[in-house]
Amino acid sequence: MSDPALIRLSAVTKTYGQGQVAFQALKGIDLAIEAGDFVAIMGPSGSGKSTAMNILGCLDIPTSGSYEFQGVRVEQLARDQRALLRRHYLGFVFQGFNLLARTTALENVELPLVYRGGAAPARHAAARAALAQVGLAGWEDHTPGELSGGQQQRVAIARAIVTRPAVLLADEPTGNLDSHTSHEIMELISAFNRDHGLTVLMVTHEADIAACARRIVRFADGRVDTDHRNGGTA
Amino acid sequence: MWWNTILLALRAIRRNLLRSFLTVLGIVIGVAAVITMVTLGNGATRSVSDQIASMGSNMLIVMPGQRFGPGSGGAPPFRAADVEAIRNQIASARWVAPVVNRGSAAVYQASNWSTVITGSNSDYFEAGNWKIAAGRGFTEAEERAGKAVCVIGATVQQKLFGGQNPVGSQVRIRQFACEVIGLLQGKGQSAMGSDQDDTIVMPLRTVQRRLTGNQNIGRVIVSVQPGISIDGVRQQVTLLMRERRNIGLNEDDDFQVLDTRQIAETLTSTTRILTMLLGAVAAVSLLVGGIGIMNIMLVSVTERTREIGIRLAIGALEREVLLQFLIEAVVLSALGGLVGIALATGMSIALAGAMKVPWLFDPMINLASFLFAAAIGVIFGFFPARRAAGLNPIDALRHE
Ligand SMILES: Nc1ncnc2c1ncn2[C@@H]1O[C@H](COP(=O)(O)OP(=O)(O)OP(=O)(O)O)[C@@H](O)[C@H]1O
Ligand SMILES: [Mg+2]
Numbered sequence: 187m188s189d190p191a192l193i194r195l196s197a198v199t200k201t202y203g204q205g206q207v208a209f210q211a212l213k214g215i216d217l218a219i220e221a222g223d224f225v226a227i228m229g230p231s232g233s234g235k236s237t238a239m240n241i242l243g244c245l246d247i248p249t250s251g252s253y254e255f256q257g258v259r260v261e262q263l264a265r266d267q268r269a270l271l272r273r274h275y276l277g278f279v280f281q282g283f284n285l286l287a288r289t290t291a292l293e294n295v296e297l298p299l300v301y302r303g304g305a306a307p308a309r310h311a312a313a314r315a316a317l318a319q320v321g322l323a324g325w326e327d328h329t330p331g332e333l334s335g336g337q338q339q340r341v342a343i344a345r346a347i348v349t350r351p352a353v354l355l356a357d358e359p360t361g362n363l364d365s366h367t368s369h370e371i372m373e374l375i376s377a378f379n380r381d382h383g384l385t386v387l388m389v390t391h392e393a394d395i396a397a398c399a400r401r402i403v404r405f406a407d408g409r410v411d412t413d414h415r416n417g418g419t420a
Numbered sequence: 421m422w423w424n425t426i427l428l429a430l431r432a433i434r435r436n437l438l439r440s441f442l443t444v445l446g447i448v449i450g451v452a453a454v455i456t457m458v459t460l461g462n463g464a465t466r467s468v469s470d471q472i473a474s475m476g477s478n479m480l481i482v483m484p485g486q487r488f489g490p491g492s493g494g495a496p497p498f499r500a501a502d503v504e505a506i507r508n509q510i511a512s513a514r515w516v517a518p519v520v521n522r523g524s525a526a527v528y529q530a531s532n533w534s535t536v537i538t539g540s541n542s543d544y545f546e547a548g549n550w551k552i553a554a555g556r557g558f559t560e561a562e563e564r565a566g567k568a569v570c571v572i573g574a575t576v577q578q579k580l581f582g583g584q585n586p587v588g589s590q591v592r593i594r595q596f597a598c599e600v601i602g603l604l605q606g607k608g609q610s611a612m613g614s615d616q617d618d619t620i621v622m623p624l625r626t627v628q629r630r631l632t633g634n635q636n637i638g639r640v641i642v643s644v645q646p647g648i649s650i651d652g653v654r655q656q657v658t659l660l661m662r663e664r665r666n667i668g669l670n671e672d673d674d675f676q677v678l679d680t681r682q683i684a685e686t687l688t689s690t691t692r693i694l695t696m697l698l699g700a701v702a703a704v705s706l707l708v709g710g711i712g713i714m715n716i717m718l719v720s721v722t723e724r725t726r727e728i729g730i731r732l733a734i735g736a737l738e739r740e741v742l743l744q745f746l747i748e749a750v751v752l753s754a755l756g757g758l759v760g761i762a763l764a765t766g767m768s769i770a771l772a773g774a775m776k777v778p779w780l781f782d783p784m785i786n787l788a789s790f791l792f793a794a795a796i797g798v799i800f801g802f803f804p805a806r807r808a809a810g811l812n813p814i815d816a817l818r819h820e
Contacts, residue, residue, distance in 0.1 A: 265738065
């Protein structure tokens with residue numbers, strides 16, 4: 187308990203491919219994130235932001251270096267243990283939404299709860315509440331095909347927060363949205379961070395979106411370039 | 421975990437209704453085809469062997485002439501003396517029945533039916549396994565005197581008497597009236613496909629005197645005592661006939677002796693081969709159904725890989741994903757198998773009725789096709805999923 191950080195990356199590298207075609211996307215990342223923080227990750231395309239997010243989200247493992255989550259060395263965990271970590275502590279919002287096709291919003295949001303177990307009525311209630319929180323009350327029975335991009339992204343956020351995770355990881359959550367909808371989504375995420383103490387890690391290209399965060403980390407060429415607190419909130 | 425996973429599997433089936441339907445359809449058609457074919461084949465085999473049993477086993481049929489070879493037309497017919505010789509000189513002959521057939525119309529009141537008149541003796545009923553359903557058979561006195569009495573088959577009873585009791589009525593055959601003294605129990609089709617019940621049996625002498633006008637006998641049926649080698653008796657009959665017909669040492673028989681057991685074996689093995697052939701054709705359709713399922717499953721693997729990626733990303737364990745896909749495959753193939761069995765039962769009952777063969781439920785073939793269908797569904801539904809569930813979540817999500 188001597189380490190206050192929720193998340194600590196130490197000298198993390200990630201190499202895609204092998205031999206001649208090997209490409210080092212991360213070249214040694216050191217990063218510590220405290221619980222309750224709201225961090226925006228920025229940087230040019232190809233600088234390794236998504237790669238780092240996937241590692242932070244336990245969807246992928248580093249080639250070398252260590253990733254500690256609440257003091258646990260993630261890269262040493264077995265596949266199933268990492269799955270359980272995702273199940274209980276992490277919520278992921280993808281740039282491409284990644285909802286189940288032809289499945290209602292309610293069932294999509296309920297899905298993580300199904301894997302957690304628990305009684306069906308409680309699951310339904312929690313999923314409805316999460317949809318209401320993202321402003322989609324009344325849209326429960328719509329499938330992704332019947333929802334706009336912004337609505338789909340909200341369903342994805344509802345799915346990520348319905349389990350009350352410790353960390354929300356969002357990879358360009360507003361990448362496909364117009365600026366009005368983007369700000370709505372950002373307000374939503376900020377509210378979760380502010381009101382529920384949810385730790386948020388978010389990749390974005392837009393400065394005004396990053397302005398919602400309390401801390402901005404800039405990547406360049408597989409390394410952390412700059413790391414500073416947002417003036418107003420620091 | 422079990423109940424939730426079953427729930428997830430059922431949801432996935434509902435979500436992909438068309439794909440699920442096509443999968444089930446492939447199995448249904450395959451299973452139904454195999455079971456129907458084999459069930460009908462079994463029924464046909466049974467009906468043939470039933471008919472053979474009804475014909476009487478351990479029976480020799482002696483006929484003048486050879487079916488093949490020259491001079492068969494001119495072979496002299498048998499006479500009553502030949503029948504007596506067989507009866508007296510062949511100890512293992514249990515029943516000996518001379519037979520003369522003649523087609524003729526039979527008339528009762530306003531009904532008229534064209535049938536086959538059989539002239540024989542009372543041994544005919546024993547040898548041919550005929551049961552008297554009503555009335556009685558011939559007495560020896562009636563046989564000797566050539567009385568105008570007859571025992572009629574079930575078809576004739578249907579056509580002339582409309583199913584009423586015919587015993588005691590008079591039937592007109594050509595110029596003479598004949599009293600019906602008995603009714604034969606129905607036997608149905610013969611192994612060769614003719615209606616055995618479409619006949620009127622009279623004493624041999626009556627037919628010879630009033631219908632054929634000669635002393636000829638068409639064939640002699642010899643029923644052998646049980647437990648005695650039919651081949652030996654056949655040999656004895658052949659020798660006796662050669663002697664009586666003065667056939668020289670190096671001359672061929674001018675008659676033939678058929679063995680019903682031999683006919684029976686030939687017919688049964690023919691239908692059995694037919695059943696196997698039908699079953700093989702149907703098995704091909706089951707295989708084609710399986711390949712159809714495989715296609716559907718492989719085509720959907722792209723979408724399913726992304727689905728698996730999503731499930732893994734939100735915290736599903738690999739084995740939970742696998743269990744879900746396994747349950748999905750098992751539910752679909754079991755459903756297909758059950759519907760296939762139900763369909764096959766309906767179809768085979770209807771077809772067996774139309775083909776007039778008995779319907780026999782064969783648990784083995786039902787079970788085997790069901791298991792085969794289940795195996796196909798599980799293999800093709802499960803193995804593509806297993807590959808996907810072994811991927812890193814991020815790779816499964818990126819799958820194009
Ligand atoms: N699966 C992969 N195989 C090989 N190379 C990859 C793979 N994923 C990413 N890369 C490479 O790693 C580098 C970093 O990719 P990453 O997706 O992390 O960039 P990013 O910072 O998220 O960019 P963007 O802003 O465009 O999303 C890129 O040069 C990319 O080509
Ligand atoms: Mg990216």
